């Protein structure tokens with residue numbers, strides 16, 4: 413994306429955000445780009461006359477923000493206690509294999525999926541639980557997980 417086009421996007425987001433907080437603006441930027449590209453943060457810093465260090469500190473403090481490109485679909489495998497005792501770690505390993513991710517990778521090369529571990533999704537009675545975007549899947553099995561991924565491909 414050209415710097416000119418990025419500047420136009422940032423102008424639009426800032427204009428639309430009005431007096432919103434920096435966090436709300438960063439959420440809008442992340443929603444648009446699916447992450448917070450550093451070059452866009454630089455433009456935003458200049459536009460808002462806010463130190464770039466402040467934007468980076470917010471972007472790195474909140475786990476919901478990412479400076480790295482993320483997949484279109486965010487897969488969260490719960491490894492909280494209730495899910496852990498129901499073999500959620502095996503589900504996570506299966507997800508890695510299904511998504512063809514190496515040990516260090518969290519996002520597929522085609523940017524379709526990002527895989528994350530989380531600690532309790534607040535629905536322990538459904539353990540083990542996997543969320544894909546806003547969808548929650550309880551009593552998950554390795555077989556069901558593979559079939560579920562197909563819905564998002």
Ligand code: FES
Nearest residue numbers: 490492495533536
């Ligand atoms: S431990 Fe997994 S939902 Fe609570």
